[in-house]
Every structure is written in structure tokens, then in C-alpha cells.
Amino acid sequence: MNDQTKTQAQARNDWWKGGVIYQIYPRSFQDSDGDGIGDLNGITRRLDYIASLGVDAIWISPFFTSPMKDFGYDVSDYCDIDPMFGTLGDFDAMLAKAHRLGLKVMIDLVLSHTSDEHPWFQESRASRDNPKSEWYVWSDPKPDGTPPNNWLSIFGGPAWQWDARRQQYYLHNFLVAQPDLNFHCEEVQDALLDVARFWLDRGVDGFRLDTINFYVHDKELRSNPALPLEERNDRTAPQVNPYNHQNHLYSKSQPENIAFLERLRALTDEYEGRTMLGEVGESQRGLEILGEYTRGEHRVHMCYAFEFLENRRAIASWVVETFEKLGEVAPDGWACWAFSNHDVRRHATRWDLSDAANRAYVMLMMAMRGSACLYQGEELGLHEADVPYEALQDPYGKEFWPEFKGRDGCRTPMVWQAQDEFAGFTTSDSPWLPISPAQAEWAVDRLEEDPGSLLHHYRRAVALRHDHPALARGDQDGLTCDGELLTFTRTDGEEEIFCAFNLGDTAAHMTLPEGSWTPLAGVMSDLEAGVMDLPGWGYVIAKREGE
Structure with a gap:
């Protein structure tokens, strides 16, 4: 292999470095069968549109078998498709078309926890001596019957749930129905690596790794210290959530996590041109963890923290401060930036942006060093939808309503057709979330007809990045x-x-x-x-x- 061939092969393998990834929330992208819920065949139908944006890859939020208490982030079978989204055959067809169009496909792996309906947990909770008894984080109560420590759930309340069968508590960093896996058990790690291999063998080009710093907990179950009032912020959880009152030194972000990430990277490297993108959920030291997890060639390829996903607008000084900090703690790491995603209010609303500001920010995104994630609908300029309480689906919003309205406002269905009653998303008269009439003016078909629209501006911004290597990876x-x-x-x-x-x-x-x-x-x-x-x-x- 000559030097030119090696360079070309390296460029193919490093497509992610400076790449642009388009996030799809499948429930809300396109319904193909009229049940009011988006699905894999709907994604396949719209792949030509995504390819027209010029992006390198799509990231699809979870579509695995699930009771949907957290809308797919509670997995009950990692190696199958939930029937509401389709079948493995539908996934293969979607993957094949994406590849024909030159799009990479990344899927959302939720490894830190499962659904309580997963067979692994059903077996684990059955007794204290079954083969999977140590696959989840179990603990005896304190002598007074209270949980073993003070850890809190992001979704509100203690992170421990009493289980009468084992007469022990189990850990859940999120919903009670999302028990945490025990990464101190090597069999758990092996099983999760088998899950990753299943999808790599199927041809996926990479993984977005949900809550990557939550995998490993402190083996001694030490309580978290209090966080001083002046250090509290809402990067990881809304301010009304007492989760922000703790410095989460022991419930997540443990040093043993790196060993598992290196095992996962070694597996991924067996396949040409695959990548991993980690989500770092951390309010105090997110950039430091990003640096730790992306350092060198044996960990995660790239990570994102929440610096530009929080409520404060990305003013000039904040951009400078963020990159200066990144240079200190992650000099050889690689960041992936996003302004919006499925967990935060859309940035057009969050930062109260005009059309001109929207245009400036996407061009800034394409000019900054790092990879980039675009969230479905932001290329249209969609603002946060107003979802009334009676239509709310998100358990997070129901817990903290009305001070925090949850994540449904950024998850409402994509608007494809301005004149259609249900925006071209579905033929059902009862979509899973209401379609916002206020968003109709930003429908794809209307913006396509206007060469000066924000949609076409996004295309030009992405094309500029691809036309100039200095902007992509310089x-x-x-x-x-x-x-x-x-x-x-x-x-x-x-x-x-x-x-x-x-x-x-x-x-x-x-x-x-x-x-x-x-x-x-x-x-x-x-x-x-x-x-x-x-x-x-x-x-x-x-x-x-x-x-």
C-alpha cells in the first residue's frame, strides 16, 4: 500500500472527524403505517431529504424492543426492533439505502441500564444466588431500612428502589423502571460487547453512547457530598431538581469506566471506518471527562458535553472560555458540538434567536473545530412547541411540571407539508404528540421553494465545511x-x-x-x-x- 492509498484509507476511516451528523428521533420523524408514531420505514422514505442536506451520517435514537416508559431508552431486548418501529428487515433496508446515498448510520446504544422488563433483570431480581444475581447494582438497606447511600435519580427522588423479592435495593439513575447494570461484573461487560458486535456485524457505522459516564458506580457505595449553592447549574438536570444539590463524585464518572471504553474501542476497531460518540452527562467537569474519554487512540473517538446545550446563549466570551478550557483538559481529544437535541429545548427558543441569529450560529457550528450534530427540524428554524399538560408524554416533565415542562416540546413531529392537517408526518388523526400549528410556516415543502430560506442556508453551511479541509478538521x-x-x-x-x-x-x-x-x-x-x-x-x- 503506497502513501497515497494509506492517506485515502485513513480519510475513509476518519470520516467522523469534523463530520456532520443528523440526529433522528424516530417516533417523530415520519410515520409510514398510519399509527401516529414514526418508524424505520418512515426514515427510509425521507433519507433522500437527509442526504440533500449534505450531512455525513445519521444518528437514530433508540428503536429497540422496549415498554417505552422512557420512549426507547428503557431497553428490553438490545438485538431486536420494537414492533412500533418495524422489523430487523426494515432496519436492514433502511441501512442499505442510507449507504447507497453515502450516509453513515449510527445507532443509540443505551448500555448503563435496561428496562426492568429485560430478561436479564427478571432473572437477577428472582433471587440472590441465580446466575445473573450480580448483573445489576443491588445493596442491602442500612440498619434502619433506608437506602445504602444518598444518591439521587435524575428523574427525581432517590436512586434506589426496594425490591421485595430480594429484600434489597437496586440502583436506578433514571426511572425506577430503568435498573442500572453492574459494570463491575465482567459478564455484564461481555454481554454488552456482544450487543455491540451484533450491530457492527449488521453493518452500522457507529454508536452514540447514551450517558457514557454513568456506566460504572463506586463499588463502595459512598455517599455523594453536597454541592455548594454557587456551583449548582442546570446542565444535566433542571434547576428545580434536587439532583443539582450533589457533587456526583461516586454515583458516576468512575475511573474504572475507562477500562470498559477501551474494550469497546478495541471491538469497534475490528471493523473498518466505525466510530463512537459519547454523551457526557456531567454538570461540573464535563469537558474534563470528555478529555479523559477521547484521549489517545484506544478510547472513544469523540464525546459531547453540555456547554452549548444549556440555557445560557453561546455568546462570544462563552465560546472562547469553552475552547480555552477544552485546550487545557483535552488537548488531543475530539469534541462533537450540538446546539439542540432530544433532551433540551430547541436552541431557537432557548436562546430567543432571530432568523439572522439562527443563520450565524449554524455557520459558527460549521466553522468551529470539532464534529457537529444537527437535530431534526433545526434546519427549518423550528422553535420549541407548546405541549399542554394533558398531552404530555415525558415522565420527566410530569414529575417537575409546571416549572419544568419536560422534553416533549422538542420532540413533536417533524413538519413536512405546510397545508396538510398533520404536517405530512402521519395519516393518523392522533399522532403520539400534538403537531404544532405554529410550526407550519417552517414546513419542509414551503422552505424548499424559497432559495433564501434557512433550510437552504443550512445546506450551504454544511457544503462550505466539506469544501474546505481547514474547517472540517484543521x-x-x-x-x-x-x-x-x-x-x-x-x-x-x-x-x-x-x-x-x-x-x-x-x-x-x-x-x-x-x-x-x-x-x-x-x-x-x-x-x-x-x-x-x-x-x-x-x-x-x-x-x-x-x-
């Missing part, structure tokens, strides 16, 4: 802010690209670096002068001439 230097003016340079070999973003409403004065520059996107005039006033939410992306 170095990032000179990151500075002056008020709301954010500037930095991306370089790859001889290609140098200067980026400037005004992340505010008022004009900002800007001076270009010395040299001659060719505009690539944004404000196209006045580059020769070397100075300009960038309007509110204006930006310049320019390439140094002669390179």
Missing part, C-alpha cells in the same frame, strides 16, 4: 472575543481560513489579519480595505489568497 488558533465579536483562524496544510462572527444585535468593528483574502461566506464586501463594521449577527469567512 487546527484552530487565535480564538479571541471583543464584546460580541468572535474571531479565529482555521488551518490545514497550506489552507488558512479566517472566521469572524458578530454574536450580537449591534454592529461590531473588525480588522482583518494582514494579507489578501477571498470571501467564502457572509459579508462579501470591504475585505480589501481590511477593516469593516460587521452588522448585528453578521459574519465573515475568508480564505487567504494564493493558497
